[in-house]
Amino acid sequence: MYRAITSRIFNEPVVIGGENEGYIAMDHAKSLPDFLADRYRAWKDTKYEEKADHLRTLARDGQTPSTLLIACSDSRIHAFAMFGVEPGEFFLHRNIANLVPAYEADGGVHGTSAVIEYAVTALNVPHIVVLGHSGCGGVRGCHDMCRGDAPALEEKTSFVGRWMDALRPGYERVKHIEDEATRVSTLEREGVIQSLGNLMTFPFVASRVNAGEVSLHGLWTDIGEGTLEQYDPSQGAFVPV
Numbered sequence: 001m002y003r004a005i006t007s008r009i010f011n012e013p014v015v016i017g018g019e020n021e022g023y024i025a026m027d028h029a030k031s032l033p034d035f036l037a038d039r040y041r042a043w044k045d046t047k048y049e050e051k052a053d054h055l056r057t058l059a060r061d062g063q064t065p066s067t068l069l070i071a072c073s074d075s076r077i078h079a080f081a082m083f084g085v086e087p088g089e090f091f092l093h094r095n096i097a098n099l100v101p102a103y104e105a106d107g108g109v110h111g112t113s114a115v116i117e118y119a120v121t122a123l124n125v126p127h128i129v130v131l132g133h134s135g136c137g138g139v140r141g142c143h144d145m146c147r148g149d150a151p152a153l154e155e156k157t158s159f160v161g162r163w164m165d166a167l168r169p170g171y172e173r174v175k176h177i178e179d180e181a182t183r184v185s186t187l188e189r190e191g192v193i194q195s196l197g198n199l200m201t202f203p204f205v206a207s208r209v210n211a212g213e214v215s216l217h218g219l220w221t222d223i224g225e226g227t228l229e230q231y232d233p234s235q236g237a238f239v240p241v
Contacts, residue, residue, distance in 0.1 A: 051087065058088045065091040067127040068119035070112070070195065072098040076223050077133055091119045097138030098130055100195035101166050103202045113202070120214065121204050128199060132192040132220040138164055139188045146171040170194050189238055192218040193231060 032040075048055070066089055071079045073094045080090065093115040101112060119125045132139075142164035144150040153161030170190035177183035196218050200206045208214040218231035220238055229238035 055087060063088050063091070063123065065089055065119075065123055065125055067091070067129055068093070068116070068123075068125045069129045069131060070095075070098055070100060070115075071131040072096070072133055072136060072138065074133060074136065076135075077131070077221075079131055082221070082228070091115075091123060091125060093119075096160060096163055097136055097142070097167065097191055098132055098195065099138075099163070099166055099191060100130065100198045102198045116199070116202060116205065120202075120208060126213065127215050127217060128205070129217045129219060130192050130195045130199075132188045132218075134185065134188065134220075134222045134224065136188050136191075139167065139191055140184055142167045142171060143184050143187055146175070167191050167194065189220050189229075189231075192220055196231070 068091045069079055070093050071077055073096055077094075079085070079092070083090070093112060095112055099112070100116070101110070103113065104110065116128075119128070138160065141150055141153055141160060145153040145161060145164065146168055150161075152158060153164065155161065167187070167190070170187055170193075174183050174186045174190055177186060196216050199216055200209065205214060209216060218238075219241075220229045220231075221227065228241040230241050231237075232239045
């Protein structure tokens with residue numbers, strides 16, 4: 001005999017009783033598309049076999065990454081390729097516009113903050129990198145929203161809009177720039193700088209930075225040109241790497 005209840009997390013029926021007790025009924029899930037299944041099989045037969053020993057070592061011994069990389073979810077950003085990263089070297093977090101929110105110990109659900117906490121306090125990463133990029137849709141959305149040109153993002157129901165609210169202070173710092181393309185590009189970099197500042201609002205980050213155990217790095221890349229800039233606090237500007 002089965003009865004269904006509502007999952008607190010997924011708002012989906014959960015089977016109670018029988019051999020499938022506790023499983024969430026995901027009837028809308030589909031089999032992997034052929035092109036993805038084919039790519040997996042090709043990887044398994046080639047790239048995996050080349051690194052099998054290394055991957056088995058990671059599986060057995062765990063990870064000790066050198067860097068927490070906070071990048072944008074943009075599909076054009078291939079950060080691992082940029083830095084020649086091998087499995088186990090980088091702890092990666094991606095979100096809209098590579099933003100770090102300010103520290104809030106309010107008992108809420110904070111995905112980015114959870115990643116930072118785990119990377120710093122459990123994995124003891126010595127480096128945290130925030131990577132911004134050209135043509136960022138999230139930053140462009142924030143720009144347009146702050147100008148009153150994106151009413152959909154102003155809606156309380158917009159997850160993107162509420163997330164990008166965090167960058168409104170950055171817009172205030174660049175809104176005086178007359179050329180729009182320059183203003184948006186500068187806002188992309190402001191997002192990186194603001195995220196570096198917000199990292200220091202996390203007590204466990206600030207204490208380790210002050211002790212010389214963790215270093216913070218801000219980067220911005222031009223997707224089309226493949227160039228990379230880093231933030232230099234002594235100049236208050238981004239300079240070529």
